Amino acid sequence: xxxxxxxxxxxxxxxxxxxxxxxxxxxxxxxxxxxxxxxxxxxxxxxxxxxxxxxxxxxxxxxxxxxxxxxxxxxxxxxxxxxxxxxxxxxxxxxxxxxxxxxxxxxxxxxxxxxxxxxxxxxxxxxxxxxxxxxxxxxxxxxxxxxxxxxxxxxxxxxxxxxxxxxxxxxxxxxxxxxxxxxxxxxxxxxxxxxxxxxxxxxxxxxxxxxxxxx
Numbered sequence: 001x002x003x004x005x006x007x008x009x010x011x012x013x014x015x016x017x018x019x020x021x022x023x024x025x026x027x028x029x030x031x032x033x034x035x036x037x038x039x040x041x042x043x044x045x046x047x048x049x050x051x052x053x054x055x056x057x058x059x060x061x062x063x064x065x066x067x068x069x070x071x072x073x074x075x076x077x078x079x080x081x082x083x084x085x086x087x088x089x090x091x092x093x094x095x096x097x098x099x100x101x102x103x104x105x106x107x108x109x110x111x112x113x114x115x116x117x118x119x120x121x122x123x124x125x126x127x128x129x130x131x132x133x134x135x136x137x138x139x140x141x142x143x144x145x146x147x148x149x150x151x152x153x154x155x156x157x158x159x160x161x162x163x164x165x166x167x168x169x170x171x172x173x174x175x176x177x178x179x180x181x182x183x184x185x186x187x188x189x190x191x192x193x194x195x196x197x198x199x200x201x202x203x204x205x206x207x208x209x210x211x212x213x214x215x
Contacts (some may be wrong), residue, residue: 010135021155024081039110045096045098046067046096046097046099046101047095048089048091048093048094048099049066049093049094050093051063051065051086052086052088053085054085067099068103069101070096070102071102071104071105071139072104073105073108075109076113077108077112077113078108081108085108086106087106087108088106089105089106102144103140113137113171114171114172114182115171115179116169117136117164117166117168118130121164122156123155124144124153127152130178137172138170139172139174140173141174141175141178142176143178143180145178145180145181146180146182148180149181153181155179155180155181157176158176159175159177
């Protein structure tokens with residue numbers, strides 16, 4: 001016996017409506033799952049290749065070939081590597097990620113980083129000045145001793161022969177020369193007569209000669 005939907009609908013309109021709603025919901029759910037799998041690329045994964053110490057262009061091409069995208073997250077200056085070299089990536093090589101994932105990389109910059117001197121490095125102790133410069137990433141620090149009444153006090157700071165003070169902008173690759181005071185002992189006096197002024201010494205000599213003649 002052939003099922004007559006029209007007759008069933010007329011006899012059971014409520015059940016017919018519920019069946020239509022259930023079938024429609026099932027179809028919509030299947031369509032939604034299909035789009036969701038397509039959107040999230042469910043099951044499509046890839047292993048992050050090794051790109052450290054590669055030039056940026058080469059690393060970008062390798063990631064693109066593997067369905068991944070490269071994104072520069074930071075750059076630092078490092079003389080050990082050529083400019084534009086990838087020195088770090090996240091996620092790291094060997095990790096399994098979804099196809100199309102962004103890979104964040106740190107590369108070496110093409111010019112040294114510059115910093116602003118915001119704290120005094122003159123008229124402070126050499127230890128304080130060295131500690132501050134090192135915290136800024138400046139490793140080229142040279143100490144030069146100069147005569148001073150204040151030992152271990154930085155008298156001047158120079159970069160390329162020019163004074164450096166608060167507000168100066170310098171490269172972290174620069175060499176900072178710190179002129180540090182060194183106390184110099186005064187020369188000792190050999191005789192008591194040498195401590196007298198020249199005029200007084202001349203008068204004393206004349207008096208001595210006069211006494212000698214009177215005798």
